[in-house]
Amino acid sequence: MVPIKLENFMPLNPAEVKLVAELGSGDFERLGDGLRPEWDDPDRIVRAELVRFLLLGVDSGHRLHEKGLRLSGARVIGKLDLEGCRFQRDIGLKDCLFDAPPVFRSAVIDNLFLDGSSLPGLQADRLEARGELSLRSATLTGQIRLSGARIGGNIEADAVTLVLPEQVAILADQLEVRGSVLLRGADIKGSIDLSGARIGADINAAGARIERPEGLALDGEGVAVRGDLVLKGSMIAGETRLWGADFGGNVHCGSATLNQPGGYCLRLNRARIGGAFFLRNNASVGGVLDLTAAAIGAIYDDEASWPQPGNLLLNRCRYDAFIGGPVDAKSRLSWLARQVPERWKEEFWPQPYEQLSAVLRDMGHDEDARTVLIEKERLQRRARRARTRNPWMWIALASSDGILAVTVRYGRQPLYALFWLFLFWVIGATVFDFAERNSALKPNSPVMLRSLEWTMCAHGQEQTVYMPSVGQVIAGRAEAGQSQMECFLNQPEASSYPGFRPLMYSLDTLLPVMELGQREYWRPDPSKPTGSLALHYFFFQSVIGWALSLLAIAGFSGLVKSR
Numbered sequence: 001m002v003p004i005k006l007e008n009f010m011p012l013n014p015a016e017v018k019l020v021a022e023l024g025s026g027d028f029e030r031l032g033d034g035l036r037p038e039w040d041d042p043d044r045i046v047r048a049e050l051v052r053f054l055l056l057g058v059d060s061g062h063r064l065h066e067k068g069l070r071l072s073g074a075r076v077i078g079k080l081d082l083e084g085c086r087f088q089r090d091i092g093l094k095d096c097l098f099d100a101p102p103v104f105r106s107a108v109i110d111n112l113f114l115d116g117s118s119l120p121g122l123q124a125d126r127l128e129a130r131g132e133l134s135l136r137s138a139t140l141t142g143q144i145r146l147s148g149a150r151i152g153g154n155i156e157a158d159a160v161t162l163v164l165p166e167q168v169a170i171l172a173d174q175l176e177v178r179g180s181v182l183l184r185g186a187d188i189k190g191s192i193d194l195s196g197a198r199i200g201a202d203i204n205a206a207g208a209r210i211e212r213p214e215g216l217a218l219d220g221e222g223v224a225v226r227g228d229l230v231l232k233g234s235m236i237a238g239e240t241r242l243w244g245a246d247f248g249g250n251v252h253c254g255s256a257t258l259n260q261p262g263g264y265c266l267r268l269n270r271a272r273i274g275g276a277f278f279l280r281n282n283a284s285v286g287g288v289l290d291l292t293a294a295a296i297g298a299i300y301d302d303e304a305s306w307p308q309p310g311n312l313l314l315n316r317c318r319y320d321a322f323i324g325g326p327v328d329a330k331s332r333l334s335w336l337a338r339q340v341p342e343r344w345k346e347e348f349w350p351q352p353y354e355q356l357s358a359v360l361r362d363m364g365h366d367e368d369a370r371t372v373l374i375e376k377e378r379l380q381r382r383a384r385r386a387r388t389r390n391p392w393m394w395i396a397l398a399s400s401d402g403i404l405a406v407t408v409r410y411g412r413q414p415l416y417a418l419f420w421l422f423l424f425w426v427i428g429a430t431v432f433d434f435a436e437r438n439s440a441l442k443p444n445s446p447v448m449l450r451s452l453e454w455t456m457c458a459h460g461q462e463q464t465v466y467m468p469s470v471g472q473v474i475a476g477r478a479e480a481g482q483s484q485m486e487c488f489l490n491q492p493e494a495s496s497y498p499g500f501r502p503l504m505y506s507l508d509t510l511l512p513v514m515e516l517g518q519r520e521y522w523r524p525d526p527s528k529p530t531g532s533l534a535l536h537y538f539f540f541q542s543v544i545g546w547a548l549s550l551l552a553i554a555g556f557s558g559l560v561k562s563r
Contacts, residue, residue, distance in 0.1 A: 009050050014043050015074060016050055023054060031073040036095040036116055041075070048078035048100070055087060068092065068110065075099075082107050090131070093117060101142055111153070114138055124149055132179065135160050146172040154179035154201075157186055164190035166212065172197060180227065183208045191238065195221040202227035202249070205234050212238035214263070220245050228275070231256045239287075240266045250275035253283050260287035268294045276300045276323060291317040301325040303335075312338040314352040321363060329368035332356055333375055348383035350376055417552040421510060424544055428506030431537045432524075436500055440531035441522050443488075457487030509538060510545040 012020065015031050022029050031037075037044045055069055068090030076093065079100040085107045092113040093102075101121030104112065111131035114122070121142025124133070132153035135144075139161045146155075155177055162169045169190025180201040181194075186208040194203070203225055210217045217238025220229075228249035229242075235257040241264070251273050258265040265287030268277075276298040279285070283305035289312050296319040303326060306312070314336065326332060336352050353376030361369035381397070388394045435441055459476025477487055498521045508516040524534035 034073040044075045046074045048080040144170045148174045150176045155181045158184040160186045162188045193219045197223045199225040204230040206232045208234045210236045243269045245271040248274045252278040254278045255281040257284045264288045279305045309338045310340040315349040329371035429502045433502035435534035438530045440528035442525040
């Protein structure tokens, strides 16, 4: 029970006399030089029970000034227990040395300042502070408990030192802060639990050092932050878990060192980042960066800061743009290749490739977007072949995939079939021109093949041949050194027969839907030395023309694309 009179604390030591004497002045009271005491100086000792008595103001003759209690350089002995207390004053106990953890559970106060103090812990579960909670440059060797606390301003813990290895150093689950949580330059050996917290502005841990190797260093599962999460230049040894977190601003990991070898170093599963995710300026990711199912406004990164192969998870991650980092297909495919689905007993994840392609297309890089989809098709088909156990089915799939790859790029680039059509057109024109020069072509008309003009051109003018069709002996028509074809085309009767054109003949053979009048009138002659080759190529090119035409149509219609 709290004594109701100051006389109950008599005799007061010199430090307490000074404190009581200046109680109503509102001046910032210093004991000694005002610095944190490091030894048992009787001129610095203040009993915790007396501080509580003065704070509660139960003695009408010794009431606090409206500014509250301001004291620095004191050694507070005993437990300062203010659990459930309510007072509309500030409490300033700066650069003080506490023997026991102060207790503010369920208390209602204005502002609490413990800057520069040394404490064996702080128990402030469900604390309600209308203003701020300040622990700047404080040193703690025990846990800070802020579970369910409600802070109207900021929690300022810049440059705080907290040593609680392998344990939860700051327990602040379900915390509500209207302002920011500031941990800039903090040195914390232990973990921080902010799960389910609601932060009205930022969480800023720039330059902080948080160490819980092989454990959970920063737990922000379900945290809601209206502003930014700033880890710029920080060093976190252990897992940073931000499952389902909601950030209205940016998540800034520029120049940060996130280290959890063999495990997860940063997990943003299902997180929403309204601004950008920064991972640049030689940020070091020594573990798995997990962005599974995250929704990100933009990714601001550089290649030097990407995780090592096998340490990136992007499945179902959605983002709207890249800022600053590379936006070409080659670099971004190298980024996606740092995913290794086999490590997680998966075959292939198509969604990251589709997402990358959509973003590149939205940014105006259409060709790069197409390249990404072609690579996605290649890898997806490779995964399909890998799970095929029937060797004949594997051969069929490999063959069809290979054909689709070189002809229409798996349907993603159907106009590529025009290249092959052009190539076979030129090859065919060369083959058929060679056959024509070696007299390995003949008319494709039965009437012309039975005509005297064609028949007698097979014999020289010095020869005579009996022709049963006319019942006469007729002299040949070919001049010396003249081929049957040349002789035929020089006959007056053949003047109306279409001439042979190698380019048009190759095109007429290659494109099944076209009728150029060449294939109808001419055909390779297999009886001639080069005619057999030309005839076989004729059939081959006809099949190729049909196949390439059908593949181009299927590519434009999307029939050959993977689903």
